[in-house]
Amino acid sequence: MLPILRSRQLAQRCLTQNKRLLTPYSFATDRHGSMLNRASPPPIQVLLTESAGRGVFATRKIESGELIHTAKPVVSHPLLSSIDKVCYYCLKNTPKGSNFEAQKVLFCSEECREQAKGFYEVEKEADWSAFIAHCRTRSLKYPFLAKRLACMVISGVTSADSLNVFQPALLSPQIISQYPYLPKQNSVTNDISQMEEELDLLRCALEGSGMKTEHLSFLTIEWYTGVLSRIRINAFRIELAGGSSYEDLLTSAYASVESEASVGNAVYMLPSFYNHDCDPNTHIVWVENVDAKLKALRDIEKGEELRICYIDASMDHDARQNILSSGFGFKCSCPRCLSND
Template identity: 60%
Template sequence: MSPLTLTLSSYSRWLCRFKILHSQNALVAFSSTATTTTPPNENQTQSSGPAPPPIRVALTESAGRGVFATRKIRAGDTIHSAKPIVSHPSLSAIDTICYFCLKKMKPFTESQSQGVSFCCEKCKESSKVFYDVEKKADWVDFDDYCRTQGLKFPLLVKRLACMVISGAAPADIVDILQPASLTQRMILKMEEGFCLLRNAFTKANMGDERTYFLTKQWYTAVLARIRINAFRIDLAGGAYEDLLSLAAASIEAEAAVGNAIYMLPSFYNHDCDPNTHIIWIENADAKLKALRDIDEGEELRICYIDASVSCHARQSLLSQGFGFECNCLRCLSGD
């Protein structure tokens, strides 16, 4: 999936920025709902509504920020769910899934004029935060560039740019997320994608007052954050609610339907023997599940890669893909 977390230089600076972003736009909120199966305590009533997620974000000793349990969480509990800040379907699956929520479509669903489909009227209406802008431009060159180069993250930048132009999101909505370290060579390779994106909006006669933010620096900065914070979405399908089914779904899931960026899930650090698992059942709404009992104060961690490979292979994947050396107990033991 994709990706997540390195080091944050100043927690107080991050907290201040989050408060500002949270007040600017509801899209930045930790779109999370508590759906834990732990029964309420004696002081709770049915009318009090769902409790907040049993977690907090704080600094770790060595891995920057992380997510910690505020109470005991039982194996199999749903810790919280999260809606994406921005998502985009895979180009290979674009004709078979909802263009907004990435839910798999039933056969022979009526398509829209540009070949995209929505699973319901709600998704069609919700898509206006980007689609009303997107359909005004010609994306053939940009999509061909992504397809021939095997790129997926520029598609998320395109969708985010459309959201900013439509006024649905601030241009700095992902600034809170940790960026990847980019070499000058990597930045130069991004230039073609930026030019194609910019040209598409220019040819669509969108004025500078609407695309003022769309500079090479903005494009590069957003792509740097997406590179290590985007999740690859593999739909499990069905109503997998027990732990064994979740594990099976993770292994047997079909090819990825797309990629997405989330706020709270991006704060989870990595472990090759994780206590938490992120899944997608029917669409891009993510669920964080406890793989085992978790004690109060314990850090919640997910696995960024295929944990079944050797220690050497895991270290190589994490170093090249995420820029850090894993020092989890499993790696330290050489397992």
């Protein structure tokens, strides 16, 4: 466990800044998932660590199998391959031809269609064919999250700086170099050029729908690259496991993040503060829809840091180090990696 910084004032500033965003996402439950008290906060707190930025720590002993809290996404979007199979809002598996079908997307309920109304009213007026073709050709997924976020900003659902709380604050050359479709020999300048192309396609689609220029003033290359950098580091692959018991979910806690069950991607507030460990004590699961559930994999003592695994934990030491270094920008020094396991 990483030591906590003694400067509680700095940690408190961080928590105060994000208090409004953190509190709606969580509740405390017993190990069977029954709610203990609707007014009870989750048994965790966000503090600063010496070397890993923010971290999540237990405020009491947490039992193995306990549902620690749930979290709704800040922004989410289904994969192109799942667009006709899942709810366009909550990503729940939805039979095609649902009564709540709307044009080319599906909604699992009237509630979800109403929740999506803000951004979808903006989105459905635009012709996204060029943007989609660009992303499909290059096998891109994160620009769709940026597109939805832009529509949420325009509709007033969120603010243009809503992801600024996340790291990284700047788009570094290392992060740019991970842009998935670019050959390794391409320069950072060319990488930025590709993102400028995406931004142009995004703006053109919105402008073509009759959107006023003043409503699109936030769509700058600085905004777009900043949003992509934060999405790139903080997005989770949504892998639904509907119908499974929590006990079954725990047995598959170390399954690959490249599972075929993936239906979309999402960025969350509180789960993004969890640091990585190759032998985690906490796991994030999706049972029915995009709402994330954080569960304890083993008993966690009061004051212990809660950590999840960002990658496929079954890989060997060198493979894990390579992926974490190239994909997330850090060298893992968890006990398992230190023992060369």
